[in-house]
Amino acid sequence: MAPVIEAHHLSKKYQLGASRPREDSLRDVLMHGLRTSLQTLRRGASAGQNSSGPRWMWALRDVNFSFEPGDVVGIIGVNGAGKSTLLKILSRITDPTEGYVRLRGRVASLLEVGTGFHPDLTGRENIFLNGVILGMTKAEVQSKFDEIVAFSELEKFLDTPVKHYSSGMYVRLGFAVAAHLDPEILIVDEVLAVGDMAFQKKCLGKMGEFGESGRTILFVSHNITAVVNLCQRGIVLQQGQLTFQGDAKSAADYYVGEVSGKEKKSGSHMADLWNARGRLPQYHPWLSKLELYNGEGNPLEEEMAIGSSIRAHVHFRLQESSANFEARVNFVDLYGQVIFAARSNYERDRNWGERSGQQEIICEIPNLPLTPGEYRVEAALVIDEKCVDYVEDACRLKIAGSDFYGTGKIPSLGFFVHKQSWQLK
């Protein structure tokens, strides 16, 4: 059978800085044109690509693959590796710079949940609008309307404008529409990162069903576990190049061992969040520093033992005075699974009042019961219930194998250790 998706020497080049149109006013272009033509004149027209010219970056470089009908493929890579660019080309949002892709079948792409939702329209109206935007006909939406509503579990709110929806409800409505698309090729970006766990499971289940019915899915997620569970095949992107292709499990192992493990060395107790790499464009660099100390208050330089205490100092800046701010620290395994989430608004006696400017918030976690291994520490700043800054890979924490239970046995299986008692009757 002919492959459904074939990519040949696919490359995409971006002009650096071109994504900031505010600097790209007509005056700058005119001035730049004038300056370069003057320079060319002065140098006797010999100037080719000089340093004052635009700088280019290859977001994708010579990527080749081909997928058969029924393949469920996970695309894995760190932020900025080219995953989104690849999906954007496959979804026809942007053209490749070189190479081509051949797609056989009707494509639906889901780079965002609820694309085209308008806050002033009701749930019912948005179901139709979103469905048609995603490629369904009006008649199709009409015939699946009841199913969509049932899947979303939002019967009671159908005639409420979606601006009054919680973010969870918004995602549910958006995914409910998307889940009823009927394409031969489905392209899904990190859309499941939002929404509650139960609904995420439901969506993954729906995608699993979809894959079993012989259709092709391309799936991007940071949650490597989800990729392994859902996909049979996997590709790994690294700095715009395809560095691994194979079954999903080997791709995940390759990624965890070769890419994500070597990205950052563990060890230093202090992380500069200000200059952290891979901050997504929607976030402001307001988190400035994360420091880790052990129970005795000494900097946490190397590994720590299972069940030791830890203190995380999160430094950040409040641009405007606020009483409703929250720091979050997540401990994430290298497969992208959040193992433990600490949030300052879990503190019951939190009565910090209005603050502004530079802040330091300290999180004390006694006896952190993680099993041995390496963990990625994420930091986030939330103001008025909205995440304003988020650093995905703030630093690494290594838990060394140690005799937690005092029996000479080193626990390694599972996510956490816990006191337990056993009796034989």
Next chain:
Amino acid sequence: MKSSAELLLRPHTGWQPIDLREIYQSRELFGFLVWRDIKIRYKQTILGGLWAVFQPLTAMLVFTLFFNRLAGIQTDGPPYPLFAFSGLVLWTFFANSVSLSSNSLVGNQGLVSKIYFPRVFIPLASIGALMLDLVIGILLVFAMMIYYRWPVVPGALLIPVYVLGTLLAASGLGLILSALNVSFRDVKYAVPFFIQMGLFVSPVIYPLNYIPARYKLLLGFNPMSGMIVGFRHSMLGGSTDWALVMASLATSVFLFVSGLFIFRRMERRFADII
């Protein structure tokens, strides 16, 4: 769409014609985008549809007072309020179409960067939504004619022609300006200014005979001058300057066709730079 659809995604360069087949296939989406724009406008404003008539009506009152009563501008026949209003209805539609459509792509960043469909739908849908206002406005002109006991003439059958000419000109400009606005946000500031100037270089508030004969053909480069003159005469009677109407129609068609090509050429970069 057939399941055997095969799609080749490759770099595009140079000038390309618009893909009419694709536009026809997704016509339902166009309808929904128009419907969305109308719906939102009615939900977000208290006056809703009344804005369609409020704008040209107020302008008519102000112009009647200042240009007719104080400055003494006379019409070529009909009472000044009727004269001004008939011109303003078409002009307001044109002005609102150009300004709304030129901001439409930037205002729909989410759609541009997250999903594919024919991009021309975005500026064109914002104009389509304004058609409702235009229809209400035209009905109001007829209502005013009844009030002034002004006879309806058979020329009224030509109204669709002038509406189409206006639509083509507004769409052409809207396509070009919305595409430019993606790279150069200057457009946002320039458009209101030029629209304001446009009102005075089009025969909206004064009749054509105020323009010296030797400049009349120059007016043909302004698509709206011929459309307004023709539209007004088709409703209120009087002899139309057909040469001017034809020149303006030609300009409108030219604007529309070049708008389609320019938009098509620039749309490839929208998602990368918006």
